[in-house]
Each structure stands twice: as structure tokens, then as C-alpha cells.
Amino acid sequence: MKLGRTKDGPAAPARPGAALAALAAAQFTVMLATSIVNVALPQIRSGVGLSDGGTTWVVNAYGLAFGALLLAGGRAGDLLGRRRVLIAGLAVFAGASLAAGLAGSPGLLIAARAVQGAGAAAVAPAALALTMDLFPPGPGRGRALGVWGAVSGAGGAGGVLLGGVLTQAWGWPWIFHAVALGTTLVLAAVAMLVPRTAARGAGRFDLLGTVAVTLALTCLVWALTTARAAGWTDAGVVAALLGAGVLLVLFVLLERRRADALIPPRLFTTGRVAAGNLLMALLGSVWIALFFFLPLYQQQVLGMSPLATGAGQLPLAVANMIGAVVAPRLAGRIGAPATLTAGLLAEAGGLLWLAQMRADGSYLVDALGPSVLVGLGLSVAFVQLTVLAVDGVPRQDAGLAGGLVNTTRQVGGAIGLAALATLAGSVTARASAHEAPLEALTAGYRAAFAVSAAVLAATAVLAVLLTRAIRRPRGVRRPATPGSAAAPLP
Structure with a gap:
């Protein structure tokens, strides 16, 4: 690939848009694998002979390995070369996906999902760090992270859609075969389109x-x-x-x-990394739960098929992509802190709307409108928090910063899902004593969405306080750019 020279730092690719597309596809694949199994779990359970606990671990094994290894994956990219680690992670991810589709026993399937998560832990931080390498601070980085936010959110919703389509058409193994094929294509695109912009970093692991x-x-x-x-x-x-x-x-x-600490103190010198990660953890605590409870409501209460449930996620995915594209422009007009707050409040409003769902309701009345509002708010908030969490980080630590923000989102999601699932289960159990089964289930889902809305409203207030408290070190001046958290904070 032909490279162009920048004033300082690594050479830039002649076609950064093509490189960004390949990196965004890698992130989309990782997020897709998080949710693609949700709709197919009943079919996977009967097909492999899973117990109730084993069925849960088809989801948990991926999230556990992914969340636990993200910091290690990010640091490995900084020290060994991000492009190299990205390609290796994609190869592991593709192989594990193929193995999961071929698995004939519960143990093999769960082990393959864990290896899949380990591959994803190498892919996500390396791809984000390479994106930061390719687009220096400025409008270009804001637009690039807008694309990043769009594919990240769309991957979660797209996983539900694709899972429903493939499960109903060809059976559950094809959700893994399709991921393996798609990852192989992404690997080839990365190898051809993404330049070696980041050499090995100094220091020891x-x-x-x-x-x-x-x-x-x-x-x-x-x-x-x-x-x-x-x-x-x-x-x-x-x-x-x-x-x-x-x-x-x-x-x-x-x-x-x-x-040579894994998380060096210099990572937190601006105060933005700590603030961005704290807020991302809170956002993540309701993000994963959304893609868990909404498909359950559609299937268990509304009686929708896997295909219809997946198609029902399309408006959310489209809204998510629109919000991510709009976020940098909105930040350029009203500032990054106001944009972040608006995104969090919009998502909180959508979740509060979902908390009004009825057992005798319908998708059009009870789920469509709030899904669109949630999708818009989620993507806007995600883009701004990603920028905040990696802004001002020394270049040699970019992979680690990407791993850290992904870790906080993933661990926050695990904490949130555990707490909200426990809440929903207890509310349903109490309601079952005097209400019909579908009414009791819906009561549990309503409680989960109501608490999620409250968490995001509190996160919006905290975001205002934290962004006002952040000050740049004296003598450090950087231009304000649309869509960048480097814009002046009030």
C-alpha cells in the first residue's frame, strides 16, 4: 500500500477510508459475536444437549474470556505491534467460531466460545488503537470514531437479527459458520488495507x-x-x-x-481516561442488558419467532448508525460534554419508555418507538465516551487505553446484567403469586428497564460533574475539533 508522510508520527495510508472500513469490520465482528447466540439459545440447547447452566455458559464463556483478557490484549498490541496482534486475534477468532459450529458436545462448544472471547480480546483494543494511529486529533478522528460507534452498536443489534435469520433458515451451527467466514474475509481485508503504522513499543510485558x-x-x-x-x-x-x-x-x-506496569500512571495524567472509563462502565451496565431483555420480551411475551425477533432489532441498529454519524457534528455545534449528556438522557428516556411495556402489547406499540430512541442515544454516548477515554493518551499506550475502555464496558455489562437479571427474576417470582405467567414475566422486564433508565439518568448527572472538573495541564494547548473530547470543557 502506498503511504503518505505526516508531519510527525507514522506514515498515513493513501486510502485511510479503506483501512478504517477494515478495522470497523473487525470491531463489528467482535460485537456481533456477543449477541448472535441470544436468539438461538433454545435450539443450541436441544441440539447439543445442554443443561440450564450450560446454556447460560454459551453466553458467559465468551464474555468472561473477552472481559478478562482485554487489558492483556491491549498491552500485547502496544509491545508486539498492533497490526500483528490484530491479525493473530482474527485468526484465533475465526478458528474458534468454526469449532463452535462443529461442536457436538457441551464441553467443546463452551470451550470454543471461551477461545472466541480470547481472540476478541486481542482484536478490539488493537483495532481501536490502529484507528487512532490512522486519524490524528481533528475532524477526521471525530468522523472515524463516529463510524466506530456505529458499527459497535449495530453489531449488538445485528447479532440478534443475523442469529434469528440463520437459525430459522439453516439451524444454529450456521451462526458460528457465518461468523467464521466473515472473520476470514475481515482478516484478508486487514492484511491488504491496514498499513504497519505502529512499530513495536518499548518496555517489557x-x-x-x-x-x-x-x-x-x-x-x-x-x-x-x-x-x-x-x-x-x-x-x-x-x-x-x-x-x-x-x-x-x-x-x-x-x-x-x-x-513497566501494565497500567502505567501516565495513562491518567489528564483525568479524561479515568472519567471516560467510569462513565463507560455505567453505560455498559445497561447496554448488554438491553440486548438480553428486549429479545426475551419479544419471544417469550409477544410470541415472536426468532426471525421476527431479529428483524425487530433493525430499527434500533439503523438508529444506532444514524446517531453515531450525527454525534461528531452535534459535538461540533454544542460541545462534547453537552452531546454526551444529551445522548445519555435520550437513551434513559427510551429505556423508561420500554419500562411501560405490556403483556398484551405489540411490537409496534411497545418496542419500536423506544428502540429507536435508545439506539440514537446509545450511539451518541458511546462515541463521546470512547473519545474521552482515549484522548490525550501517549501513543505508546494507545492499545492499552483501548483495552481498558473495552474492559470497563465489558465488566460493567457483566455487573449490570447480573444485577438486573436478579432483579427481574425476583420481581417475576413475587408477581407469579397473584398474576398470570406472561404478566409476571413482563413485570420483571419492566423493573429491569426502569432501573436501567435511572442508572443512565444518574450517569448523565455524573458526566456533567466530571467534565466540568477536568482541566488540561497548564501550558498544554490543543485545538478544539468537532466530535473530539479535546474540545474545551465548561
């Missing part, structure tokens, strides 16, 4: 810190996902939570003594 934080995140995510079925007082859940706490304390102590 913090193996001890990586092991400590990976085990801590594994314990935490395992406890949260297991608690939905086993309960919060289960001995294994309590032990895993305590283990996660001990390991996190150990990780902090280790990082304070190491020159």
Missing part, C-alpha cells in the same frame, strides 16, 4: 501484573454471571468475589513498584 488482573477479572465476571442462577449467597460466588478483591489489591500493590 508486565507478566505478573497481567496474571493478577486477569485472574481478578475472571473471578469477578464468573461470580457475577454465576450469581444469576446460584444466588449471591452461594459459597462459590462469595469465594470468587473475595478472590477478585484480594487479587485487585495485589495488582495495585504490584503496579506501584514496577517500572
Whole structure:
């Protein structure tokens, strides 16, 4: 590929749009795999002979490996070369997807999903860091991250749609075969279109810190996902939570003594990384739950088929893409903090609207309108928080910053889904004593969406406070650019 020289930093590709398309496709594939199995779970269960717990782990194994290994994947990209790690991650992801489609036993399927998550943990931070490499601060980066936000949100909704279509047409194995084929095509596109813009970074890999934080995140995510079925007082859940706490304390102590720390203090010098990750964790706590509860309502209460349920996610996906494209332009007009707050409040309004759903309702009346509002708000908030979480980070730490923001979203999602699923289950159990089964189910879903709306409303207030508190270091001046969190904060 022909490269053009920039004033400083790495050479830029002659066709950055083509490179961005390949990187965005890699991110879309990772997000697609998060939700593509949701609609097909009943068919997967009968096809492989899964128990209730095993069915849950078809989803959890992917999320557990993905969330636990993201920091390690991001740092590996910084030290070994982001393009190299991205290609390796895509190869692992494609192979694991093929193995999942061919699996004939519960153990093989769950193991393949875990390996799939490990591949995704290498792909997501490397692809985001390469995008930041290709587009320096300015309007171009704002537009690029708008595309990033569009495909990230659309991947979640698109997974539900594609899962429904493939399951109904050819059976559940094809949801994995299709992902394997698509990932192979993405790998070829990355190899051809994405230049080697980032050389290996200096320093050593913090193996001890990586092991400590990976085990801590594994314990935490395992406890949260297991608690939905086993309960919060289960001995294994309590032990895993305590283990996660001990390991996190150990990780902090280790990082304070190491020159090549996995999460170096310089990452937080501007205050934006910490603020962006905190807010992203709160957004993630309701994001994953949305794609869990909405398809359940469509199928279990409204009686929609897998295909119809998937098609019902299209308006949300389209709204998500529109919001991500609009977000940089809106930020250029009213500022990044106001845009972030507006996105969070719009999504909160959509979730509050979903909290009014009825057991005898319909998709057009109870789900369509709020889905569009949620999609618009979600994408706008996601774009702004991604910019905030990686803005001002030293170039050698870009992969780690990408891994960190993905980790907080994933772990936040695990915490939120565990808490909201427990809430919905308890509300449904109480309502079952005096209401019909569908009414009781709907009551649980309403409670989950109402609490989600409250969380996002509180997140919007916190975003206002945090963005006002952030100040750039004295003597550091950067131009304000549309769609960038580098724009002046009030």
C-alpha cells in the first residue's frame, strides 16, 4: 500500500477510508459475536444437549474470556505491534467460531466460545488503537470514531437479527459458520488495507501484573454471571468475589513498584481516561442488558419467532448508525460534554419508555418507538465516551487505553446484567403469586428497564460533574475539533 508522510508520527495510508472500513469490520465482528447466540439459545440447547447452566455458559464463556483478557490484549498490541496482534486475534477468532459450529458436545462448544472471547480480546483494543494511529486529533478522528460507534452498536443489534435469520433458515451451527467466514474475509481485508503504522513499543510485558488482573477479572465476571442462577449467597460466588478483591489489591500493590506496569500512571495524567472509563462502565451496565431483555420480551411475551425477533432489532441498529454519524457534528455545534449528556438522557428516556411495556402489547406499540430512541442515544454516548477515554493518551499506550475502555464496558455489562437479571427474576417470582405467567414475566422486564433508565439518568448527572472538573495541564494547548473530547470543557 502506498503511504503518505505526516508531519510527525507514522506514515498515513493513501486510502485511510479503506483501512478504517477494515478495522470497523473487525470491531463489528467482535460485537456481533456477543449477541448472535441470544436468539438461538433454545435450539443450541436441544441440539447439543445442554443443561440450564450450560446454556447460560454459551453466553458467559465468551464474555468472561473477552472481559478478562482485554487489558492483556491491549498491552500485547502496544509491545508486539498492533497490526500483528490484530491479525493473530482474527485468526484465533475465526478458528474458534468454526469449532463452535462443529461442536457436538457441551464441553467443546463452551470451550470454543471461551477461545472466541480470547481472540476478541486481542482484536478490539488493537483495532481501536490502529484507528487512532490512522486519524490524528481533528475532524477526521471525530468522523472515524463516529463510524466506530456505529458499527459497535449495530453489531449488538445485528447479532440478534443475523442469529434469528440463520437459525430459522439453516439451524444454529450456521451462526458460528457465518461468523467464521466473515472473520476470514475481515482478516484478508486487514492484511491488504491496514498499513504497519505502529512499530513495536518499548518496555517489557508486565507478566505478573497481567496474571493478577486477569485472574481478578475472571473471578469477578464468573461470580457475577454465576450469581444469576446460584444466588449471591452461594459459597462459590462469595469465594470468587473475595478472590477478585484480594487479587485487585495485589495488582495495585504490584503496579506501584514496577517500572513497566501494565497500567502505567501516565495513562491518567489528564483525568479524561479515568472519567471516560467510569462513565463507560455505567453505560455498559445497561447496554448488554438491553440486548438480553428486549429479545426475551419479544419471544417469550409477544410470541415472536426468532426471525421476527431479529428483524425487530433493525430499527434500533439503523438508529444506532444514524446517531453515531450525527454525534461528531452535534459535538461540533454544542460541545462534547453537552452531546454526551444529551445522548445519555435520550437513551434513559427510551429505556423508561420500554419500562411501560405490556403483556398484551405489540411490537409496534411497545418496542419500536423506544428502540429507536435508545439506539440514537446509545450511539451518541458511546462515541463521546470512547473519545474521552482515549484522548490525550501517549501513543505508546494507545492499545492499552483501548483495552481498558473495552474492559470497563465489558465488566460493567457483566455487573449490570447480573444485577438486573436478579432483579427481574425476583420481581417475576413475587408477581407469579397473584398474576398470570406472561404478566409476571413482563413485570420483571419492566423493573429491569426502569432501573436501567435511572442508572443512565444518574450517569448523565455524573458526566456533567466530571467534565466540568477536568482541566488540561497548564501550558498544554490543543485545538478544539468537532466530535473530539479535546474540545474545551465548561
